[in-house]
Amino acid sequence: MKAEEEGEPPASPKTLEVMAATIETLLEEISGVEDPIEELQCLKTALLSIPVSALRDAVSGQRFNVIFSLLNSNQREQVELCVAILERILVALSPVSLVQNYRVELQGGLTHPNDTVKILALTQIGRIVENPDALTEILNNPDILRAVIHCIREEKIAVAKQAIQSLSKLSHSKPGLDKLFQSDLQKVMKDVMATSDIVRYRIYELVVEISSVSPISLGYCANSSFISQLLGELTGDDVLTRATAIEMVTSLAHSQHGRQYLAQQGIMDKISNMIRGAETDPFSSLYLPGLVKFFGNLAIMDSPQQVCETYPAFQNKVFEMALDPDPVMIGVALDTLGLLGSTVEGKQVLQKTGEKFKAVLLRMSKLASSGATELRVRSLDAISQILTLQPEQQTEDLLALTESWFHLLSKHPMDMICNISTQPFPELHCGALGIFTAIATQPWGQKLMISTPSFMEFVLDRSTGQTKEAKDAKFELVGALVCSSTTAEILGSQHYIRLKTYLREGPYYVSAVAAVSTEGAE
Structure with a gap:
């Protein structure tokens, strides 16, 4: 829309007059026929031909009640x-003129049998509640708000999501x-909540979204008992309910005031105890990944060291899961270790565990070489996350640490990752390039690259990896090498100049010679 607005010169008063007259004529024609499909199509075409910037003036003062009335039809095409x-x-239309002229029609749209009509009404109500002047009319x-809350229990998820979004804007x-929260609408929410488990969680989703906005909005949600009910579900008897509850609580922990509230309620301790108790629960595999993700997110947002020291059950469980035969458990453990290892503090926490982490690193290496894709x-x-160090983080100790970890991966780690990068799976190729990018800014990594036969030829060869993702990943590797202050010295000026040329030409450059020879082959 923006491009359309920017690209179009402002419409002259004369043009606007013609546009408005055309719309008016089409509206009259639509009112006068029994089967208005053709006329509606003409109106749609006319409206689409008017730039958004000119549309407001072209439609101002016109009434579109006839179009709203035609929504009440069984004919799908017409609707x-x-x-x-x-x-x-x-x-x-401005939110104020929208609510003043079409409030009743929008309210009718909320109970329309067609889902696209409901979504249209909900989207416009979302615009209205964001505007302080228009909001007063709705309040x-x-x-209207009662009908919006009822839309949360609609079968179609897109309708429910739009209702949640509009109510979230209201907050x-x-x-x-x-x-x-301080009128009978709170009771309406509680009644809707009782519809089913699925709908109950949609209300929780709304409450968590509202709570995330500010400490004040969290206060409203906490005082309304919705949050205490959600927290109660964490330790309920139903394991599937527990798994969904932990996802919601993890979302609540994304804001600092949310984390403070959860800590005050003792939720971190409760989740830590659940991780401990999971060993004796045969159904724990259903909710355990969520508990671990909760602490993984917490560690990244607060402090890996603090979280791992305060809740040792979490760290122990991650290592245990990384060595587990269950692919679901391994996957969550890998993601969590990557998250932890992406920060300097997390790297130091992992290093402190000594042999435990070495065993996990070995498992990661085996999985990278021969696991399921x-x-x-x-x-x-x-x-690659564990090995990455930003230039400002490259102290002697940390460089020694990442280098020692790289060598733990295999007797010949460069060969191992090169082998993975040549396999015919684009995602593996990009994953291997990601590891090379991680070590490309570190002097020890550059020394390995220059001492590995034909490695620099592989980096500079544009014919390897033909997908867009592969070309982007290679370009990122080249960029990392060029941006490092030690590259020219370690790799030599000849390679450095070729890398700079590659960077300047961009990720998708094709040389004229290559292009000609390809045409010849065809």
Whole structure:
């Protein structure tokens, strides 16, 4: 839309007059026929030909009630054309004029049998509640908000998601929060919640989204008992419910005020105890990955050292899962180790575990070489995160640490990763290049590269890896080498100049000679 607005010169008053007259004529024609499909199609085409910037003036003062009334039809094509027309028109209207002129029609749209009509109405209500002047009109008509809350229990997930989004926007203002949590709408939410397990979790999703906005909005949600109910589900009897609850609680922990609240409620200790108790629960595999992800996220947002020291059960479980035969457990462990190892503090925490981490690193190496493809990719990603050091992090100790880890992967780690990079799976090729990119900025990595026969030829050869992803991954590796202050000295000026040329030419460059020879081959 923006490009359209920027590319079009502003419409002259004369042009706007013609546009407005065309729309008016088409609306009259639509009102006068019994089967208006053709006329609706003409109106849709006319509206799409008007730049968004000019649309507001072209439709101002016109009434589109006839289009809303035509939504009440069993003819699918007619309804879809009306929705397309209204989507185009309503965006051009200000939220205030929208609510003043079409409040009743939008409210009707919320109970329409067609889902696209519901989504249209919900989207426009979302625009209205974001505008302080228009919001007042909605707050004075709680029936609309009641209908929006009821949409959360609709079968189609897209409708429910749009309703959650619109109500979440409502919570960005104090009057909106007051209306949701300090009026009978709170009871409406609780009634809707009782529909089913699925709908209950949609309400939790809304509450978590609202809570994340600010400490004040979290206060409203906490006082309304929704959050304490969610936290209660963590230790409920139903293991599937528990798994979903932990996902919601992890989302709540994304904000600092959310984490503080959870800590005050003793939730971190509770989850740590659940990890401990999981060993004796035959169904723990259903919710254990979620518990581990919770602490993994917590470690990255707060402090890996603090989290691992305060909740040793978490760290022990991650190592245990990395050596587990269950692919689901291994996958979560790999992702979590990658997350932890991506920070300097996390690297130091892993190093402190000594032999334990060495065993895990060996397992990661084996998985990268010969596991199932998905686990191979996740292993490669985790290894590259663990080995990455930003230029400002490259102290002598940390460089020695990443180098020692790299050599633990295999007797000949460069050959091992080169072998993976030549396999006919693009995701493995990119994963292997990711590891080379991780070590490319570190002097020891560059020394290995220059001492590995034909490695630099492989880096500079554009014919390896033909997918866009592979070309991008190779370009990232070249960029990492060029940006390092030690490259020219270690790799030599000839390689350095060729790398700079590669970088300048971009990831998708094809030389004229290569292009000609390819044509000849065809």
